[in-house]
Amino acid sequence: xxxxxxxxxxxxxxxxxxxxxxxxxxxxxxxxxxxxxxxxxxxxxxxxxxxxxxxxxxxxxxxxxxxxxxxxxxxxxxxxxxxxxxxxxxxxxxxxxxxxxxxxxxxxxx
Amino acid sequence: xxxxxxxxxxxxxxxxxxxxxxxxxxxxxxxxxxxxxxxxxxxxxxxxxxxxxxxxxxxxxxxxxxxxxxxxxxxxxxxxxxxxxxxxxxxxxxxxxxxxxxxxxxxxxxxxxx
Numbered sequence: 156x157x158x159x160x161x162x163x164x165x166x167x168x169x170x171x172x173x174x175x176x177x178x179x180x181x182x183x184x185x186x187x188x189x190x191x192x193x194x195x196x197x198x199x200x201x202x203x204x205x206x207x208x209x210x211x212x213x214x215x216x217x218x219x220x221x222x223x224x225x226x227x228x229x230x231x232x233x234x235x236x237x238x239x240x241x242x243x244x245x246x247x248x249x250x251x252x253x254x255x256x257x258x259x260x261x262x263x264x265x
Numbered sequence: 266x267x268x269x270x271x272x273x274x275x276x277x278x279x280x281x282x283x284x285x286x287x288x289x290x291x292x293x294x295x296x297x298x299x300x301x302x303x304x305x306x307x308x309x310x311x312x313x314x315x316x317x318x319x320x321x322x323x324x325x326x327x328x329x330x331x332x333x334x335x336x337x338x339x340x341x342x343x344x345x346x347x348x349x350x351x352x353x354x355x356x357x358x359x360x361x362x363x364x365x366x367x368x369x370x371x372x373x374x375x376x377x378x379x
Contacts, residue, residue, distance in 0.1 A: 159307070191370075196373075197372055197373070198269075198271075198355055198370035198371050198372045198373045199308075199355065199357075199370040200370070201367055201368075201369075204367070244307060244308070246307075251296075251313075251315070252310055252313070252323070253298075253308075253310070253368060255307030255308045255309075256307050257305060257306055257307045258305075258306075258307055
């Protein structure tokens with residue numbers, strides 16, 4: 156079946172530190188991959204996506220590359236800000252449903 | 266402004282009562298979805314609808330019901346049969362159901378059953 160595994164949080168960083176949040180997936184076929192962000196008390200916003208192997212999604216300084224050989228879609232940012240504090244969800248879509256990971260909370264301190 | 270609205274933001278109900286959560290979108294999207302979010306867990310799909318007057322069960326449909334009488338509206342009823350209804354409920358929509366179509370999310374409704 157389809158599933159997404161994310162690293163457990165919280166991830167705690169100082170401002171301007173480098174961020175990596177690991178995400179691996181299991182899927183049949185060729186899924187599309189997504190990162191969503193949820194700020195406190197809000198719904199989810201799409202952060203970035205990739206629809207085929209070797210695609211790189213990027214937005215607001217965040218990047219993730221679709222790696223089929225390692226079934227991974229790790230989220231990275233070179234220099235985090237306090238305003239990046241949120242919960243990040245990795246997700247895949249294989250037919251018409253989104254399958255989410257459990258989410259990783261990021262806390263950035265000044 | 267186009268978007269998805271959910272109301273109310275917070276909802277309190279007594280155990281044994283049915284409650285209906287509202288979801289409206291003015292994006293002209295055909296597909297709509299309801300998810301449930303529990304602490305420390307990802308989102309789980311309750312129901313989805315690809316077109317007016319049609320809907321399908323998701324992974325955790327038991328104790329919930331939906332209707333899709335209008336394209337812009339997809340209300341969710343949490344019935345007394347739902348054993349653990351306290352959760353954060355998120356509604357989403359997409360142009361069409363399918364791999365290439367981004368889902369847009371509403372702000373959510375936090376339901377607390379007392």
